[in-house]
Amino acid sequence: MSRPRSISDRETWIRTVSFLLLGSICYALPWSVFAALPTAADNGSVLRIQGSNTIGAKLGPALVKGLLEEQGLSAVHIETGAVENEQRVLGNTADGRSVSIAIAAHGSGTGFTSLADGSAELAAASRPIKDSEAASLQALGDLKSAAAEQIIALDGLAIILHPGNPISALNTLQLAQIFAGEITDWAQLAAPAGAIHVYARDDKSGTYDTFKELVLSANGKTLSATAKRFESSEKLSDAVSQDRNGIGFIGLPYIRQAKAVAIAAGDSQPMLPTLTLIATEDYPLSRRLFLYNPPQSTNPWARALVQFAQSPRGQAIVEQNGFIAQTVQAVTIPVQANMPADYQDLAKHAQRLSVNFRFQEGSATIDNKARRDLDRVMAYLHEQDKLKGKVVLVGFGDAKADPARAELLSKLRAMAVRRELNKSGVSFRDIIGMGDELPVAANNADEGRIKNRRVEVWVY
Template sequence: MSRVLLDNESDTWSRACSLILLGFICYALPWSVFAAQQTEASLLRIQGSNTIGAKLGPALVKGMLEAQGYSAISLQPGSVENEQKIVATSDKGQAVTVDLAAHGSSTGFVGLRDGSADIAAASRPIKDAEVASLANLGDMKSRDAEQVIAIDGLAIILHPSNPISSLRTDQLAQVFSGEISNWEQLGGPPGEIHLYARDDNSGTYDTFKELVLSANGKSLAASARRFESNDKLSDTVSSDPQGIGFTGLPSIRQAKALAIASGESQPMLPTRTAIATEDYPLSRRLYLYNSPNQSKPWVNALVNFAHSPRGQAIVAQNGFISQTVSAVKVSPTNDMPDAYQQLSTDAQRLSVNFRFAEGSADLDNKALRDLNRVMDYLTVHDKLHQKVVLAGFGDPKSDPARAELLSKLRAMAVRRELARQGVIFKDIIGLGDVLPVAANDSEGRIKNRRVEVWVY
């Protein structure tokens, strides 16, 4: 019996010593280190587009954390290619992380569905099938769920030595489907065309497929070499004199960008103004999507920061086109209607177009936010009274007078919203189907139905 007691006493004494030692260690360690180890947590999990996730996403997260008072912010590579971890420390010594995986837009929506992501980054709008699969999270096409954070141009790139300077979207479709396989067929030097494309998970590929291939009834040739990364694709094209590829605007790098025409539009280079107004045929929006039914403070913090002037400055710093409104001088040309030539001569165009939800007379989610951006510009630059002209455009109708009327009604819809905030207009005009920026197919009609803002 005495031995049993002795053993129990020994165990008790050992446990007591262990607790004392642990307490000494905890006291001796710097409290900030101990707290950081115990409170490290993932604030946000972002999955999706490589176009966003490679540089822009981490930069926006870093800016948001700085704005929230975090310090010692660092980017660390993940264990898998195209994954990153943003690590920061609060003023109380708490370590936090944001996990970012950039394997393509479709993977972001999968992450929302299976609960492994808080935000889906996408370089294309959400598809109807994805909306249906995420119905339990709320209306994923609503303003609370869909956030346009930047505008990008899908650049068609060649080797710098290639003499071809412009192509139509139907020619691009023939090239990437393999129907045109030699540069000589396009007026270039003889030689086989080498195709480079993003992979199937990529929103960049989805955009190219929708705007170029599917719009012309084509499919990507099996011979195309596929890439998960924009930058790697661009670097490969710029080292191949017979190569052609497509990539996001910040990834043009050393390659040569082509001017692109769609339908009756004039060939346009992916310039900042043409992309900001979304007139460039291969312009596209970059999105963040989140559940409107699940309000998470850090999700809201990132969304609000991305929309803020500081967030949009980061967008521009990373090579994308911000949504900050500016005035641009447009040179008049002979193909412009008289009223539009007069505007070009006497006024400046704002770097934003108002567009409408598909099949609707309502402004789309981007336009609803652009109302505030335009109001801020007009207020700061003293343009609220008799200094604004709205010009509406549309798609062709069997009766030109009807096309003109509908285009003016679109301008009146924007007028109604801005007038509520005190804008008194100089004029409202409808120009019908002139000056198209896209072919008048299903997607092109949406782009052609637009309202421009001009200021004196």
């Protein structure tokens, strides 16, 4: 496909690339077919979404509103439901019929429960589906497949304090000890004395599941029984911002009036939850946000919403709502003294793309997000005329007893990405294996090792 010359050609080209990316995921439905989406005969909801409060509070309704507007519906608006954390998005068709989509945001786990009992057609989750959940939903198809598991946005768990707290950085072990009730006074962290008050999301929350996996379980801890629990992200954040001794965790858009601190994991440098570090998933508490659409689903609105969320307009809505879009951008990386010489040279003369390729657990196969990122990277390289000799792939891995083996494995990962991009006509300037250099997570747990096994893309 040749590179577009004019603005109108570029828009057509971007839509074509988006279709190529999404066609196999969304049953090859062309964009225009959405105009024929059905309305409910009994004026009920044409789609019911259940799950994550992180998604359902703002992002989910905003994406649904965008879809209805894309369909040409009029008077599109959001109504608060009779139950807390439930909303409806409504609009009118040209012939006066009403369309309603219901969104309930009671926690990621409730999304999968609702798929099982038939009370929802689409599950929203702020953490991956668990093996036990996927097994219980086998009758609906493979929920871990690329057709079912849709990564719609990236987010980072921000660790928040009162704005007056002087602490600027913590590591994940300290976090685990604080939230387990083992560190109980700020004086133990060289801050002004005061009993630490712990705030956490409730057990149904995907935000809590993510924190539990990345922080508590990874360090052999459990949440203190004295933690104050919240279903609402906004209420938790506001409570911490008003408590000088408070500490909590929250999704990136919900920092509000609180203060976020930098986080370190293992040997990594402390990192703030910045856009770039979350986009690359290097920030230790970064996470993916999902919509799960069962492969055997026949609901056209569910398929339409998934496709819209992945589209350029859908990703713009993701960004407008404070989450991190999956749009590929080139970023200048400052040179730091701890960087290996080859990496310093890259930082001086090239730019890093805001995407990392990661792999399925225990496999050299790229994961579901990476499959779609291949197309996003290809679209960027086409647009920027960087297909020939302008790309460097840099592989990283977790620590091995033999450093030479770690370097070899990291280069093999980079070569796996090279093979995929080469199929679309990309030629490379260099392929580099960095071994276990520059870790972004601890290597003493599976989650950390998976984050460290990554491939970066640099362009000249």
